[in-house]
Amino acid sequence: MTVExxxxxxxxxxxxxxxxxxxxxxxxxxxxxxxxxxxxxxxxHPDYSIDLSAEELRALYRDMVxxxxxxxxxxxxxxxxxxxxxxxxxxxxxxxIGSGRxxxxxxxxxxxxxxxxxxxxxxxDPTNLLGMxxxxxxxxWDPTTNNFHLYTIVIGSQTLHATGYxxxxxxxxxxxxxxAYFGDGAxxxxxxxxxxxxxxxxxxxVVFFCQNNQWAISExxxxxxxxxxxxxxxxxxxxxxxxxxxxxxxxxxxxxxxLERARRGEGPTLVEAFTYRMGAHTTSDDPTxxxxxxxxxxxxxxxxxxxLRTYLEKSGHADExxxxxxxxxxxxxxxxxxxxxxxxxxxxxxxLFEHGYADGNSLVDEERAQFAAYQxxxxxxxxxxx
Amino acid sequence: MAVEKMSIAKxxxxxxxxALDTDPKVLIMGEDVGKLGGVFRITDGLQKDFGEDRVIDxxxxxxxxxxxxxxxxxxxxxxxxxxxxxxxVFPAYDQxxxxxAKMHAxxxxxxxxxxxxxxxxxxxxxAVEHHSESxxxxxxxxxGLKVVSPSNASDAYWMMQQAVQSDDPVIxxxxxxxxxxxxxxxxxxxxGPLHKAVTVREGSDLTLVAYGPMVKVCxxxxxxxxxxxxxxxxxxxxxMSPIDFDTVQASVxxxxxxxxxHEAPVFYGSGAEIAARITExxxxxxxxPVLRVGGYHAPYPPARLEEEYLPGLDRVLDAVDRSxxx
Ligand SMILES: Cc1ncc(C[n+]2csc(CCOP(=O)(O)OP(=O)(O)O)c2C)c(N)n1
Numbered sequence: 001m002t003v004e005x006x007x008x009x010x011x012x013x014x015x016x017x018x019x020x021x022x023x024x025x026x027x028x029x030x031x032x033x034x035x036x037x038x039x040x041x042x043x044x045h046p047d048y049s050i051d052l053s054a055e056e057l058r059a060l061y062r063d064m065v066x067x068x069x070x071x072x073x074x075x076x077x078x079x080x081x082x083x084x085x086x087x088x089x090x091x092x093x094x095x096x097i098g099s100g101r102x103x104x105x106x107x108x109x110x111x112x113x114x115x116x117x118x119x120x121x122x123x124x125d126p127t128n129l130l131g132m133x134x135x136x137x138x139x140x141w142d143p144t145t146n147n148f149h150l151y152t153i154v155i156g157s158q159t160l161h162a163t164g165y166x167x168x169x170x171x172x173x174x175x176x177x178x179x180a181y182f183g184d185g186a187x188x189x190x191x192x193x194x195x196x197x198x199x200x201x202x203x204x205x206v207v208f209f210c211q212n213n214q215w216a217i218s219e220x221x222x223x224x225x226x227x228x229x230x231x232x233x234x235x236x237x238x239x240x241x242x243x244x245x246x247x248x249x250x251x252x253x254x255x256x257x258x259l260e261r262a263r264r265g266e267g268p269t270l271v272e273a274f275t276y277r278m279g280a281h282t283t284s285d286d287p288t289x290x291x292x293x294x295x296x297x298x299x300x301x302x303x304x305x306x307x308l309r310t311y312l313e314k315s316g317h318a319d320e321x322x323x324x325x326x327x328x329x330x331x332x333x334x335x336x337x338x339x340x341x342x343x344x345x346x347x348x349x350x351x352l353f354e355h356g357y358a359d360g361n362s363l364v365d366e367e368r369a370q371f372a373a374y375q376x377x378x379x380x381x382x383x384x385x386x
Numbered sequence: 387m388a389v390e391k392m393s394i395a396k397x398x399x400x401x402x403x404x405a406l407d408t409d410p411k412v413l414i415m416g417e418d419v420g421k422l423g424g425v426f427r428i429t430d431g432l433q434k435d436f437g438e439d440r441v442i443d444x445x446x447x448x449x450x451x452x453x454x455x456x457x458x459x460x461x462x463x464x465x466x467x468x469x470x471x472x473x474x475v476f477p478a479y480d481q482x483x484x485x486x487a488k489m490h491a492x493x494x495x496x497x498x499x500x501x502x503x504x505x506x507x508x509x510x511x512x513a514v515e516h517h518s519e520s521x522x523x524x525x526x527x528x529x530g531l532k533v534v535s536p537s538n539a540s541d542a543y544w545m546m547q548q549a550v551q552s553d554d555p556v557i558x559x560x561x562x563x564x565x566x567x568x569x570x571x572x573x574x575x576x577x578g579p580l581h582k583a584v585t586v587r588e589g590s591d592l593t594l595v596a597y598g599p600m601v602k603v604c605x606x607x608x609x610x611x612x613x614x615x616x617x618x619x620x621x622x623x624x625x626m627s628p629i630d631f632d633t634v635q636a637s638v639x640x641x642x643x644x645x646x647x648h649e650a651p652v653f654y655g656s657g658a659e660i661a662a663r664i665t666e667x668x669x670x671x672x673x674x675p676v677l678r679v680g681g682y683h684a685p686y687p688p689a690r691l692e693e694e695y696l697p698g699l700d701r702v703l704d705a706v707d708r709s710x711x712x
Contacts, residue, residue: 084512084513084514084689085513085514131688132514132515132688133514134689134690135512135514135688135689135690136688136690137688138515138685138688153473153514153515153516154473154474154476154477154516155446155474156477185445185446186446188445188446188447188450189446189447189477190447190449190450190477191477216417216446217417217418217422217425218418218420218421218422218443219417219418219443219445219446223443223444223445224445224446284425285425286422289421289422289423290421290422346690346691347687347688347690347691349691349694351687351691352682352684352687352691352694352695353682353684356683356684356685361683363653363683364682364683364684367682367683367684371682374701374704377704
């Protein structure tokens with residue numbers, strides 16, 4: 001039978017009411033915690049007030065601009081074949097810088113694979129983030145130097161590590177906190193549900209920071225949940241809050257408050273940063289297959305960087321010289337990233353056998369020796385050929 | 387349609403289309419399989435033609451995908467689930483190993499679990515961590531599962547049909563770096579059984595056994611060896627569980643030498659099983675110990691090192707030389 005002959009039978013049948021899923025979550029859209037409107041107006045929120053100096057505001061702006069510049073450079077480097085892949089954070093700068101700047105040095109961060117802005121806040125050299133995307137290593141930084149854990153590619157796994165780490169912090173009687181980053185898609189994983197359970201029953205000092213960027217590759221958030229994500233926390237017995245993820249001030253204030261709660265021994269909080277992935281999921285993705293064109297435009301109007309710039313200008317907290325200087329700094333960062341990446345050497349073949357185990361391993365020793373002999377045989381035959 | 391040249395990706399797409407078309411109980415489930423057509427586009431266009439009730443975008447939860455597929459199978463459906471990449475099957479490993487594999491036996495054969503789990507596997511595409519692994523032995527070790535991998539478009543087409551028709555669960559490993567390799571598919575041909583190994587090149591001096599992505603490498607090695615006057619036979623195993631040992635044995639008893647090649651680590655890999663069985667079956671026919679070529683006991687390396695890790699022409703020929711030197 002040919003495929004064409006039954007084309008008519010292929011037409012989707014209308015699903016019965018009972019089996020079809022509604023397109024939209026049924027509850028009404030909740031309020032976002034917002035301190036800076038998309039138009040750059042400062043507004044107040046009864047539970048989350050914040051009072052930042054002009055210098056602190058400029059610093060947040062600088063963080064966001066440099067993070068975006070770094071991200072753009074990495075995207076360009078991927079296009080030029082210098083990186084195998086890149087996961088851009090374009091549009092998520094406020095969520096990452098706001099939450100990242102709420103952290104104390106002794107707090108510990110468990111990121112996914114897109115937290116370049118948080119890494120920046122932790123003082124991780126941004127070029128260190130590129131090794132794994134270039135394909136020269138699987139991490140590239142010592143997580144204990146900056147209390148910034150390795151990127152995690154398997155969706156959701158790190159939320160359990162964060163919870164366990166937080167349980168350890170509590171056992172030690174320390175007053176630091178732990179933050180776990182993940183996406184809206186990740187909220188469907190069993191590991192994430194289990195981390196909510198563990199953190200609640202052990203009252204672990206952990207903040208779950210979900211960047212709801214509306215998409216998990218091609219799947220919209222409605223494909224993951226029927227209730228607004230922040231409401232999930234209630235079922236586990238801890239608070240959840242939805243914050244405007246494009247508002248760096250609100251992200252800072254809400255995360256700070258959640259971290260303080262954790263430090264006071266009051267347990268976990270789920271923060272849902274409502275934001276948007278302006279680019280593709282990664283450089284291998286093609287959002288034109290599943291995303292409407294006008295969607296991005298609507299979110300561009302809520303751009304996290306533009307709104308803070310508007311506020312800085314209107315309030316007189318920054319002058320033209322500040323923006324010009326930042327532009328120069330931004331270009332210099334781009335140039336440095338380019339140079340460092342291009343100079344990154346490929347790993348030595350023998351490094352295959354490094355770090356598989358902390359203790360010695362006889363099997364690895366044997367295979368290493370065989371591999372070395374095999375490699376040497378090429379050198380010998382080249383020698384003979386002379 | 388009859389004979390047409392197509393890529394493995396296209397053959398899989400056509401095969402899935404045919405399965406949806408002929409049996410209303412067939413479902414496709416997975417992350418991004420709908421509008422996007424999967425990250426490798428294997429399900430491209432299927433949701434458009436068969437609807438969201440047959441080609442189902444699932445939440446991002448592998449345990450959920452396989453666990454609900456088990457439930458749907460118990461209800462009479464035949465789900466084909468897509469796991470996006472090899473390294474992401476592990477959240478579902480519990481469901482596959484403790485439930486999917488064993489339910490038929492526990493119910494004394496009264497229920498069937500016709501679930502196909504499709505997994506793009508293996509390296510060579512320059513990907514980041516968890517996107518290049520070959521975990522087939524972890525599944526083949528578990529009783530109750532069939533584990534197969536096609537190496538060409540015709541097998542991709544037909545083995546998928548057979549997997550969907552199988553009343554047992556099938557772990558269907560797709561060699562992702564061969565997705566774009568083209569060969570002829572005859573959609574009217576009657577294929578051999580799913581578990582049958584196939585001789586893809588005749589030879590008399592040594593047998594190379596491979597499956598999935600390594601079949602091509604072995605054929606190239608055999609062609610290169612031919613230029614040095616060595617006659618190499620190449621078998622495409624196709625099924626890692628069960629294994630068609632009869633075909634391997636017959637070939638080895640003709641050539642006297644066997645080298646098994648796979649991407650997965652050699653240690654505890656499928657090569658170990660083949661070497662042990664063939665040594666047992668054909669001890670007096672062997673002119674040399676069975677050799678294995680594969681990955682090392684090391685984490686799959688970053689992309690810039692994968693060519694060192696993956697068996698290539700040189701490593702296969704080196705093993706051929708070592709075997710012939712006995
Ligand atoms: C366990 C697992 N399954 C599938 C994937 C493939 N994958 C990578 S990212 C992604 C979507 C993630 O979406 P989300 O959690 O919302 O995070 P985002 O990238 O949008 O920030 C998928 C399906 C994976 N990395 N891990």
